[in-house]
Amino acid sequence: xxxxxxxxxxxxxxxxxxxxxxxxxxxxxxxxxxxxxxxxxxxxxxxxxxxxxxxxxxxxxxxxxxxxxxxxxxxxxxxxxxxxxxxxxxxxxxxxxxxxxxxxxxxxxxxxxxxxxxxxxxxxxxxxxxxxxxxxxxxxxxxxxxxxxxxxxxxxxxxxxxxxxxxxxxxxxxxxxxxxxxxxxxxxxxxxxxxxxxxxxxxxxxxxxxxxxxxxxxxxxxxxxxxxxxxxxxxxxxxxxxxxxxxxxxxxxxx
Amino acid sequence: xxxxxxxxxxxxxxxxxxxxxxxxxxxxxxxxxxxxxxxxxxxxxxxxxxxxxxxxxxxxxxxxxxxxxxxxxxxxxxxxxxxxxxxxxxxxxxxxxxxxxxxxxxxxxxxxxxxxxxxxxxxxxxxxxxxxxxxxxxxxxxxxxxxxxxxxxxxxxxxxxxxxxxxxxxxxxxxxxxxxxxxxxxxxxxxxxxxxxxxxxxxxxxxxxxxxxxxxxxxxxxxxxxxxxxxxxxxxxxxxxxxxxxxxxxxxxxxxxxxxxxxxxxxxxxxxxxxxxxxxxxxxxxxxxxxxxxxxxxxxxxxxxxxxxxxxxxxxxxxxxxxxxxxxxxxxxxxxxxxxxxxxxxxxxxxxxxxxxxxxxxxxxxxxxxxxxxxxxxxxxxxxxxxxxxxxxxxxxxxxxxxxxxxxxxxxxxxxxxxxxxxxxxxxxxxxxxxxxxxxxxxxxxxxxxxxxxxxxxxxxxxxxxxxxxxxxxxxxxxxxxxxxxxxxxxxxxxxxxxxxxxxxxxxxxxxxxxxxxxxxxxxxxxxxxxxxxxxxxxxxxxxxxxxxxxxxxxxxxxxxxxxxxxxxxxxxxxxxxxxxxxxxxxxxxxxxxxxxxxxxxxxxxx
Numbered sequence: 001x002x003x004x005x006x007x008x009x010x011x012x013x014x015x016x017x018x019x020x021x022x023x024x025x026x027x028x029x030x031x032x033x034x035x036x037x038x039x040x041x042x043x044x045x046x047x048x049x050x051x052x053x054x055x056x057x058x059x060x061x062x063x064x065x066x067x068x069x070x071x072x073x074x075x076x077x078x079x080x081x082x083x084x085x086x087x088x089x090x091x092x093x094x095x096x097x098x099x100x101x102x103x104x105x106x107x108x109x110x111x112x113x114x115x116x117x118x119x120x121x122x123x124x125x126x127x128x129x130x131x132x133x134x135x136x137x138x139x140x141x142x143x144x145x146x147x148x149x150x151x152x153x154x155x156x157x158x159x160x161x162x163x164x165x166x167x168x169x170x171x172x173x174x175x176x177x178x179x180x181x182x183x184x185x186x187x188x189x190x191x192x193x194x195x196x197x198x199x200x201x202x203x204x205x206x207x208x209x210x211x212x213x214x215x216x217x218x219x220x221x222x223x224x225x226x227x228x229x230x231x232x233x234x235x236x237x238x239x240x241x242x243x244x245x246x247x248x249x250x251x252x253x254x255x
Numbered sequence: 256x257x258x259x260x261x262x263x264x265x266x267x268x269x270x271x272x273x274x275x276x277x278x279x280x281x282x283x284x285x286x287x288x289x290x291x292x293x294x295x296x297x298x299x300x301x302x303x304x305x306x307x308x309x310x311x312x313x314x315x316x317x318x319x320x321x322x323x324x325x326x327x328x329x330x331x332x333x334x335x336x337x338x339x340x341x342x343x344x345x346x347x348x349x350x351x352x353x354x355x356x357x358x359x360x361x362x363x364x365x366x367x368x369x370x371x372x373x374x375x376x377x378x379x380x381x382x383x384x385x386x387x388x389x390x391x392x393x394x395x396x397x398x399x400x401x402x403x404x405x406x407x408x409x410x411x412x413x414x415x416x417x418x419x420x421x422x423x424x425x426x427x428x429x430x431x432x433x434x435x436x437x438x439x440x441x442x443x444x445x446x447x448x449x450x451x452x453x454x455x456x457x458x459x460x461x462x463x464x465x466x467x468x469x470x471x472x473x474x475x476x477x478x479x480x481x482x483x484x485x486x487x488x489x490x491x492x493x494x495x496x497x498x499x500x501x502x503x504x505x506x507x508x509x510x511x512x513x514x515x516x517x518x519x520x521x522x523x524x525x526x527x528x529x530x531x532x533x534x535x536x537x538x539x540x541x542x543x544x545x546x547x548x549x550x551x552x553x554x555x556x557x558x559x560x561x562x563x564x565x566x567x568x569x570x571x572x573x574x575x576x577x578x579x580x581x582x583x584x585x586x587x588x589x590x591x592x593x594x595x596x597x598x599x600x601x602x603x604x605x606x607x608x609x610x611x612x613x614x615x616x617x618x619x620x621x622x623x624x625x626x627x628x629x630x631x632x633x634x635x636x637x638x639x640x641x642x643x644x645x646x647x648x649x650x651x652x653x654x655x656x657x658x659x660x661x662x663x664x665x666x667x668x669x670x671x672x673x674x675x676x677x678x679x680x681x682x683x684x685x686x687x688x689x690x691x692x693x694x695x696x697x698x699x700x701x702x703x704x705x706x707x708x709x710x711x712x713x714x715x716x717x718x719x720x721x722x723x724x725x726x727x728x729x730x731x732x733x734x735x736x737x738x739x740x741x742x743x744x745x746x747x748x749x750x751x752x753x754x755x756x757x758x759x760x761x762x763x764x765x766x767x768x769x770x771x772x773x774x775x776x777x778x779x780x781x782x783x784x785x786x787x788x789x790x791x792x793x794x795x796x797x798x799x800x801x802x803x804x805x806x807x808x809x810x811x812x813x814x815x816x817x818x819x820x821x822x823x824x825x826x827x828x829x830x831x832x833x834x835x836x837x838x839x840x841x842x843x844x845x846x847x848x849x850x851x852x853x854x855x856x857x858x859x860x861x862x
Contacts, residue, residue, distance in 0.1 A: 005483050037329065037332075072329075073325065073329070076329065077332075080329065080333075107771070111348050151467065192332075192333045192336040192337060192340075193329065193332075194333065194364045194365055195330050195331045195364055195365030195366070195369075195378045196365045196378065198326060198330055198333065199326075199373070199378060200378075202322070202326065
C-alpha cells in the first residue's frame with residue numbers, strides 16, 4: 001500500500017490545562033484572552049498521518065480546520081508537524097462556537113469530494129463539546145467504513161487493521177479503503193514541531209474556503225439553552241448501619 | 256601581493272607570496288568599531304555629556320512584524336514542550352551531563368543554529384527573537400543554556416560577524432546543525448580580565464602557509480566537546496609606522512582535526528554542571544592562513560565585539576529565570592500559613608515580592624530595549640550591553656536569594672529545586688566580562704568622552720561651563736509622555752544633569768589619575784546603570800500606555816522613585832570630601848589586611 005492521500009482534520013479549542021469559566025450570560029464559556037491550542041486527539045491524528053508518510057504508505061497529507069481566523073495557527077502547527085498543505089474553512093468568530101458536528105461533517109464531506117483522499121483521520125472528539133460524532137456522521141455521509149477510537153492502525157493486504165479502545169476492552173477490525181478513522185490518545189506519541197519545520201511550514205500553502213463556497217448550510221440544529229458550572233459537591237453523611245441508611249434515603253425521597 | 260578588502264564585517268586575505276606576508280601592514284577594521292571609535296549616539300553615552308537622547312527611548316522598540324510574532328510564538332511552544340517533557344534539569348545537574356540522545360533531539364529541534372542565516376541551514380532569528388527564545392533556558396535549565404550559548408552566542412559568533420564567504424560556507428552548516436560544537440578560547444591561567452595579556456602565540460611558518468600555535472586556555476565552555484575553536488593568540492606583526500615587530504592578538508578558527516589540540520578533564524563546578532568546562536591545549540598546532548578570522552593583528556577587537564554582541568542574551572535569559580522564581584515565591588507566600596495568616600499578609604514578605612518584581616521589570620525593560628535597538632540598527636550599544644549584563648546578573652542573584660529566604664528551610668533543600676538556581680546563577684556575575692570590569696569600562700568610557708569634550712576648553716572655568724551648558728533641566732522632552740509619568744521624567748532629566756556635572760567635576764579634579772579611583776568609578780557606573788534603567792522603564796510603560804494599557808506606569812514610577820533616591824546619595828558621595836576621607840580610611844584597612852595576608856584583628860578573648 002503506498003501513494004495514499006490523507007485528509008486530516010484539526011480544531012482549535014481552549015487549551016486542556018486552562019481552568020474553564022462560564023460566561024455571565026450562561027450561554028457558553030469565556031474564550032477571550034484564554035489560551036487555545038489543537039485538540040490533543042487531533043495531534044495523534046496528524047502524527048499518525050506523518051508516520052504513515054514516513055513509512056511511504058502515504059504520499060500527501062492535507063490538513064483542514066473549520067473555524068475563525070486564528071484557526072490558521074492550528075493549521076500551521078499541523079504543517080510544522082509534517083502535513084504538506086492546509087485548508088482553512090473560515091467561519092466568522094462568534095458563530096464558530098455554534099459550529100456543530102453535523103455541519104463539520106457536511107463540510108468535510110465536501111472537502112472529500114474536492115480532494116479525493118484515500119483516508120480521512122480525525123481526532124476522536126473535541127475537548128470542548130466532547131461530541132464524538134463527526135467521524136461517524138462523515139463515514140455515514142460518504143458511505144465509507146469507519147474505525148473510531150483507534151489505538152493501533154496498521155496497513156495489511158490493501159486494508160487497514162485497527163484496534164479500537166471500547167468500553168469492554170479492545171476490539172480489532174479491518175476496514176477497506178477509502179475509510180474514516182478517529183484517533184485516540186494511545187495511538188502514538190505526537191512529535192513537537194521542530195524549529196526548522198516551523199520555518200518550512202511558513203512556505204507551505206493554506207487554501208482559504210468558506211461554507212458558502214462549499215455549498216454547506218452550517219445553521220445549528222441544536223440550540224444551547226443554558227451552560228452552568230457542575231454543582232458544587234455537597235458534603236456527605238456517614239451512617240452507622242444499613243437501617244439508618246434506609247431511613248435517610250426514604251427521608252430524602254430517593255426510595 | 257596581499258589583498259585585503261573591507262566589507263561589512265569580513266576581511267578576506269589572499270596570500271600570493273611569503274614576501275608579501277612578511278611585509279604585512281596592519282589595516283584597521285573600519286566596519287567593526289569598538290569603544291571610543293564608535294559614533295557617540297547611544298543613550299548611555301549621552302548621559303555623561305548631560306544629554307537625554309530620546310531616539311532610542313520613544314517609542315520603545317517594536318521590531319517584530321506579525322509573521323515574526325507568530326513564528327516565535329510557535330517556536331516558544333515547541334521549546335516549552337521540549338523543556339517540560341524531554342529535558343530533566345535536575346538529572347543534568349546531578350549527572351553533570353546532558354544525555355547524548357537528548358543532544359540529538361536538540362539538534363533536530365534546531366537549537367544550535369538559531370541566528371545562522373537560512374542559506375547555511377540556520378533558523379535566522381533576529382536578536383529580539385533569539386532573546387525571547389533564550390528566556391526558555393532561563394526558565395528551565397541554565398546549564399543547558401550555557402552549553403548552547405557557548406556554542407552559538409560566542410563559540411562561532413566570530414564566523415558570523417567576521418568570517419569571509421569561504422569560512423562561512425565551510426563551517427556554518429555543520430555548526431548550525433549541531434553536528435559539531437564550537438567554543439570561544441580567550442582566557443588563560445594568567446589572563447582573565449586582562450585579556451590583552453594572553454600568552455598563547457601563533458607564528459607564521461617559513462613557507463607562509465600555516466601559523467603554528469602554542470599555548471593553553473583555561474575554563475573554556477564546551478572545550479572538551481568542541482571540534483571548532485575560536486582562538487585568540489599573540490602574533491608578531493610589523494608596526495606600519497616604526498617598522499618594529501610587536502605582538503598583536505589575532506583571532507583564528509582552529510579545527511581539532513588540525514592536530515595538536517587536546518583538552519583536560521571536565522572541571523567540577525559550583526553550578527551549570529551539565530555544561531562542559533575544560534582546559535584546552537595547543538601544541539604546535541598548524542593552522543592554515545585561510546583560517547585567520549578578521550584581520551591579522553585585529554583579534555582583540557574581534558574578541559571584544561563577539562562578547563559585546565552576545566551580551567544582550569543574558570538579560571532576556573535571566574528574565575525567564577526571575578519570572579519563574581517570582582512564581583515560586585508568590586505561590587509559597589499565598590499558601591504557607593504561619594502565626595495568624597498566610598505569609599502574603601505580612602509587610603516583610605510583600606516588600607520582598609515587590610522588590611523582585613521591580614528588579615525583573617527593570618531588567619526586562621533594559622534587555623528588550625537593547626536587542627530591539629540592535630535590530631533597529633543602532634550604530635553602537637556597548638555601554639547598554641554592559642549595563643544590561645551587570646544588572647541582569649545581580650538582579651537574578653538577588654531575586655533567587657530572596658526566593659530561598661521566603662521559602663525558608665525548604666528553599667535550602669535540593670528536592671524543592673531552588674538551590675540549584677542559586678548555584679547556577681553565581682557565574683553570571685563573573686563570566687562574559689566580570690561585573691567589576693564592566694563597571695569600570697562604563698565609567699571610564701564616560702570619563703573619556705567628557706575628557707574629549709573638554710579638549711577645546713582651556714581653563715577649569717571653561718570646562719565647567721561646558722559641563723553645565725548642554726543640558727538645561729527646564730528643557731522639556733521632545734516626545735509626549737503620559738502625564739502620570741511626568742514626575743519620573745522630571746527626576747530622570749534632573750538626575751542626568753546633576754550626574755554629568757558631578758562626573759565632570761571629578762574629571763577636572765583627578766585628570767588622568769581618575770583611572771585609579773575605582774571607588775569613585777564604581778559610584779559613577781552605579782548611577783549610569785540606574786539612569787539607564789529609569790529611562791527604559793519610562794519608555795516601556797509609556798509605549799504600553801499609548802496602546803491603552805496604563806497598568807505598568809505604577810511599576811515604572813515605583814522603580815524611578817527608588818532609583819532617584821539611590822542616585823541622589825551616590826552623586827552626593829562623589830563630590831563630598833568627607834566621604835572621600837572615609838573611603839581612604841576604608842581602603843587603608845584593605846591594604847593592611849593584604850599586607851597581613853589575612854584578617855587584621857586578634858581574637859578578643861586574648862588567646
